[in-house]
Amino acid sequence: MFTSKSFWLATGLRFGQAGNSGLIQTFLAGYLVQTLLFDKSIPTDALMISSVLGFITIPLLGWLSDKFGRRLPYIILNISAIILAYPMLSIVVDKTYSPGVIMTALIVIHNFAVLGLFALENITMAEMFGARNRFTRMAISKEAGGLVAVGFGPVLAGIFCNMTNSWWPILVMVIAYSLIGLFSALLMPEVKDRDLSALEDAAEVSKADKMRCSATQTS
Numbered sequence: 626m627f628t629s630k631s632f633w634l635a636t637g638l639r640f641g642q643a644g645n646s647g648l649i650q651t652f653l654a655g656y657l658v659q660t661l662l663f664d665k666s667i668p669t670d671a672l673m674i675s676s677v678l679g680f681i682t683i684p685l686l687g688w689l690s691d692k693f694g695r696r697l698p699y700i701i702l703n704i705s706a707i708i709l710a711y712p713m714l715s716i717v718v719d720k721t722y723s724p725g726v727i728m729t730a731l732i733v734i735h736n737f738a739v740l741g742l743f744a745l746e747n748i749t750m751a752e753m754f755g756a757r758n759r760f761t762r763m764a765i766s767k768e769a770g771g772l773v774a775v776g777f778g779p780v781l782a783g784i785f786c787n788m789t790n791s792w793w794p795i796l797v798m799v800i801a802y803s804l805i806g807l808f809s810a811l812l813m814p815e816v817k818d819r820d821l822s823a824l825e826d827a828a829e830v831s832k833a834d835k836m837r838c839s840a841t842q843t844s
Contacts, residue, residue: 631753631826632762634813638749639770641703641806642742647775648798649735652782653717656795660786661718663727671728675735679744682736686744694817695749699742699810706738706803710796718792738799742806752816757824774802 654668690698716722716730746767754762778798785794816827823830 629758629762629826630828631813632766634809634828635750635753635763635766636770637805637809638699638742638813639746639767640774641802641804641809642739642746643771644774644778644802644805645706645738645742645799647778648782648795648802649731649739651775652779653714653731653795656782656786656792657718661720663720664724667724667727668731671731672735674728675732675740678732678736679740682740683744686741687748690745690748690817694815695745695752696810696813696815699745699749699813700807702737702741702745703803703807703810706734706742707800707807709734709737710799710803714792714796714799734799738803749816752819752821753813753827755823755825755827755830756821758826759821762826778802 650672654672657663657668658665686698686702713730713734717727717734719727722730750763750767751759782794782798785798786792814827814830819827
């Protein structure tokens with residue numbers, strides 16, 4: 626299992642999404658209230674509204690991934706999360722902005738960096754694995770990636786924020802998690818409409834196909 630390229634790519638996809646989820650939904654909300662002394666209704670209401678909007682964005686992204694493939698939406702969302710991280714988070718932590726503007730910024734980064742990736746995660750990870758080991762490898766990659774990212778991410782963010790007396794570690798970690806998701810998406814094969822009865826994992830099938838093509842060309 627640990628020699629499977631698909632396993633590590635799926636773990637990277639999960640790690641990126643889960644890491645952002647732990648930071649934005651858990652740590653950032655607490656940081657705003659306990660450290661920056663925001664009204665607790667600002668992050669909680671923003672995340673509640675964002676989750677309601679997820680009833681629109683999640684099926685929309687599912688439809689787009691059925692139309693254009695799994696890789697492209699993953700790549701676009703991760704790049705968007707990287708680009709939006711600084712402007713959105715800098716607004717979120719700035720009390721000079723109105724609560725409505727702060728909540729809007731939090732909703733935007735939450736939808737791009739967390740909910741959008743979540744919309745693609747389950748179907749993509751299922752398609753990345755072959756029928757022989759799908760349940761085992763998907764379960765371990767999903768839970769291991771989530772456990773490490775969500776378990777240690779907020780703890781490390783708290784340590785670094787206390788050390789620097791700044792919100793910058795949150796920004797750096799969101800970008801780092803999104804980069805991991807982006808690189809995993811760039812390296813993964815397209816799995817849309819893949820035959821789920823195929824025994825081999827998607828990345829291993831692609832590798833075997835390339836080897837066969839090169840062998841055919843040289844013969």
